[in-house]
Amino acid sequence: MQAFAALIDGLIYTRSRDLKIRLIADYLRITPDPDRGWALAALAGTLNIATVKSAAIRAMAEERFDPMLFRMSRDYVGDTAETVALMWPDKSGGDAAPTVSEVIDLLNSTSRARAPAVLAELMDRLDANGRYALLKLATGGMRVGISARLAKTAFGQAFGVSVDDVEEVWHALRPPYTELFVWGEGRTERPDPADSAFFRPFMLAHPLEDGSVHLDEFAAEWKWDGIRIQIASTGGETRLFSRGGDEVTGSFPEIAAAFNNIGVVDGELLVRGDVQGGEAASFNALQQRLGRKNVTAAMQAEYPVFVRLYDILFDGSEDLRGQPWTARRDRLELFTAKLDPARFDLSAVIAARDFEHLAEIRAAAREAAIEGVMLKRRDSLYLAGRKVGLWYKWKREPLVADCVMMYAQRGSGKRSSYYSDYTFGCWTEDGNLLPVGKAYSGFSDEELKWLDRFVRNNTVARFGPVREVEKSLVLEVAFDAVHESKRHKSGVAMRFPRISRLRRDKPAEEADTISALRAMFD
């Protein structure tokens, strides 16, 4: 348990993704079975101990601590499990600390009523960091900034196997994943994924910087502003995966339920918008559904989702990834025809005479859900990741507005000594500035130095790490879209804002108004 606790703390304090992967990989290599498998499950979010819920931890605390002292401590620490772990009297040193698998076995074999007592005995055998790890393990929410995909990547790195292979077998296995480790260490063949629906890595696109492509070689289709998802179905089960490979079936159960065909397809998840006459609504509407583990029937009705299909990876059990895009496109059209049109449609190929004509069509596109144009080589195979020269994304020209810098905050990592995150605002009708967005990119290193100096020399107030600055600097901000927001006082929210120019020449009074931003609503 101490090694697991050290891993958890290491992950909490490490910011670099590569270092996180290394920490997990090192742990997986040297920790014995089945501890490491349980730990892997905890990190990947597949461990579920039914006997312990967070209410049990609160009950355990209330039994032992003065409620006022506990509340004051909880308010300060901000996390119940950590508060209990820190307040718990230290008795470690007597009984040997339990192993991860001992913890799992004890908690799995008890009842919900007995669980707090079992947990308390385990607490007495651990130090503060061990107690924290125990409570996080028992309740499932590790909160160490690790996605399932990252945990699998770390496994791949630990044993020199490809993460795609890990992905293929993952859903066929259950914690503590002993067969996975036996295979990782080269002691057996790869386990057979058998009849399970699992994630295959997406094919991604490079931005089309400047220049053009020939439409004989490349097909053009719209790039939709939703969530890229993959649907994998064996007939027996259907699962949805996000771009990172994390399962999102629970957030969109109606899609999984409606998918009545066997295969693996790639598409964009969108919300149907009434205002556009049954067409896709903007990303803003989709955000209401994002990140929800469970959705109510009301949510499903209010934000009806559908998937616009781009590509097909498997038709039945036939792997089409080795076939050219044109062949896959034909198969996709046949495949889609068999699906429920209310939930699935086809992303249309754009008919353009030549590249100039395509540019005109792109410039004229006004639909909210269109983010730009995709260009796909007609002979491109479906290859994992970003491959040069095969797929390009050609985004719509961004919108711009002149805003006034209001607050600045230090960046992280290499930028931690610079004020590099800026909150900017636009004018209200009665001459006040209200924040409309925050950006931390788009400027050169030279400009960053200048901006940092500006912040330091023009600070008017400090709020912890945030500096309020003199409202004198105009920033030209580029963004992909702007829409209504109830969360912001200004009532507007920008999508992908970035600094496009420093307008040192422009007086702050001449920056844009919020009503000018409203005029740009989709």
Add this chain to the structure above:
Amino acid sequence: MWIDPSRPAERALVTHGHADHARSGHGAVWATPETLAIMALRYGTEMGTPVPYGDGFEHGGVKISFHPAGHVLGSAQILLEHAGERVVVTGDYKRRFDPTCTPFEPVACDVLITEATFGLPVFTHPPIEDEIAKLLAARDANVDGCIVVGAYALGKAQRVIAELRRAGYDAPIYIHGAMQKMCDLYAAHNVPLGDLIMATGLAKSELKGAIVIAPPSAMNDRWAQRLPEPITAMASGWMRVRQRARQRNVELPLVISDHADWTELTDTLLELRPSETWITHGRTDALGRWCELHQLKARALDLIGREDEDEG
């Protein structure tokens, strides 16, 4: 007569040299010789009357004496005696072993005015040996980079250095320029700190595998960018709480504090059993609640001009 006045006063008793207790510009100052030396270093020509530990004097019918508080070099509790009644002001204190200062001495009293910086039951400072071992292990695992330890320039920095020496680490320790004079002052008061080298201006290659001590304010600033792949450590009692450490972008939290933790605070109250306790400086509400649960008479004393965050 004031104790640790936050504004210039005609007559001031000063418990220790930290800036929120020892301000400049007082008329007459009474403090331990070490505290006066620290004030002279910080404020220039400051003069005062030295009162060694255990010694005392009379003022307006009140007997005033200074007793070790174990917080930093020269730190003192102040005992006031009048007509058979004894009042002790702890100032900042701790009960743990510290090779850089005289250990805390419990002083029997009727009224105890105690600090409560870490007055929440979540604060238990682990043994310093464990934290130093963590630091040394991180150093051994990163010989191509360096570890930069954020530590308050008066007290914490010297304690970390002295504890590294006690753990057998005899390589040179690199320090931020702002710490040099204070380290020299400690050395002159018989606190050996070993070989110290100024880190400022050295090439990255010279700092590979080094332990560098810097004030917390320098950690996220450009100064730290001259270091070779630094791992950011912070020596502070606040590091006990994960979110606190993360907020400050700390990668290696070291729970090392010069203040009493919850157990030290409550054990001291049980040991002294004053008939009344006044709680200042920190989490007065939680320690007050604890006193209530233990039938000790207590009340919070709000002080102005105290910063309870950056030291510790």
